[in-house]
Amino acid sequence: MDNGFMKDREWRENSTLVGRSNAEEAHIQQWVQFVDCSIVPAFSTWMYPIWGYASYNKLNETQAIEKVKLQLQTLERHLIKKTFLVGERVTLADIAVASSLYAGFKLVFDATFRKEIPAVTRWFTTIVNQPNFKAVAGDFTLCEEALKFTPPKKDAKEKKPKEEKPKEEKKPKAKEPEAEAEETFEDVPKPKSKLELLPAAKMPLDEWKRQYSNNDTPVAMKWLWENIDLTADYSIWKVDYKYNDELTKLYMSNNLAGGLMNRLERARKYAFGCLVVAGEDNANIITGYFIVRGNAEEMIEEVTDAADYESYNWVKVTDVNDEEKKKIDQVFAWDGSIEGKPIMDGKVFK
Structure with a gap:
């Protein structure tokens, strides 16, 4: 997290979001780093194939889910006796962590999944129902049935080549300039690091x-x-x-x-x-x-x-x-x- 506004004492005196002391500031920054370094990488590996942003691999998905569960257990232990992550009021730590888990609770953390993290679930619903959070994100409903990866239908793939075949036969020459253009593009040298010039x-x-x-x-x-x-x-x-x-x-x-x-x-x-x-x-x-x-x-x-x-x-x-x-x-x-x-x-x- 950028330390600029965290170090603005005047702003801190008028807001509890960044903490009331140096210790609270440090706690908040660490939770934000926890999101960036632990939650987001694992959750992205789990969800990107489901959303179509990456190729699906069952082993990668299984490992990613286990990593997400591991990070959630860290949260669970911390929140068992706490209402908020840092101090007694909502801070940027709560906003950052809740935002990173928003899609999870909405799409894949179903009732069975949530049984393992009751404290996290209680804390999350508290945060998303805060008036200011709700004003931006709207009403929230917890996941009932987990979203799963669905492979593309084979029928759709089989129809495409049938439609394209006549086009290829009628205009075979149209492909030549495209191939030339691709070759020209590939021939453009990529910029190298200055370190590549060293002996x-x-x-x-x-x-x-x-x-x-x-x-x-x-x-x-x-x-x-x-x-x-x-x-x-x-x-x-x-x-x-x-x-x-x-x-x-x-x-x-x-x-x-x-x-x-x-x-x-x-x-x-x-x-x-x-x-x-x-x-x-x-x-x-x-x-x-x-x-x-x-x-x-x-x-x-x-x-x-x-x-x-x-x-x-x-x-x-x-x-x-x-x-x-x-x-x-x-x-x-x-x-x-x-x-x-x-x-x-x-x-x-x-």
Whole structure:
């Protein structure tokens, strides 16, 4: 979530939506990140094939449904003794999470499904029946029969070629310019990253990723330090979340770290990194290291254009000495402690 209006103290004093304290602000932002990083990806995988936006795969659907149920159980545990997600009044957290579940409760969360999440169902109906919410979304009716994927009818497919055959025979030449146009379009070169202009790296990044995935971390790290060239091919960056003092639950902090990773798709060919969550509930930090292609003094565009980039401090490590290597080893292994706080969880970008 953009921190701009969340930090506007004057506006906050006149609204409970963004919280009445720094702690409430942090809670609200974490729930919004929970939507973005956990609910939306799983729910989209479940529903997009049903809506016709993606091809259907039974295994993917089953896994997505299980992920949605897992996220709903997180909500269920939180809401068993609470009326709202943060504080005692409706906040942006309630609006964001309820909005992300709106289609679910309307289309697929039938009575059997809802039996497993009574607290979430109670909370959801409370939110959608708030006057201001209702004024925008209208009346709401809970799902009675779950919407399911319906494969396209075969009859419809069989009729199309019969109608098109005479057209193809009458005007065979009409296809030629279309084919030429397609070839011309395909010949247009796609824009490349500036990083593609760099000389080939002595250590291919993909090979490092394989080493990390297929070996115990100590073995992989030994290989890394023996092969990486930090004079020209790569640089290492220390990453720290700017608002560590506002973090609360460990799992929420980990979701927050995952949010950054999800937004770095453009950088996948050019970067590898780990973010870890260290500490305990209400006293934890998000920190980590990234290996980045090239050795420029500024972070690459593929990273800086990520939506969450500005929420973190990125500092290039100019002296990767033995002490710094030990810290990087710990982060990449999710082991040990950082700033006196034990590493509890983490996310990998590879």
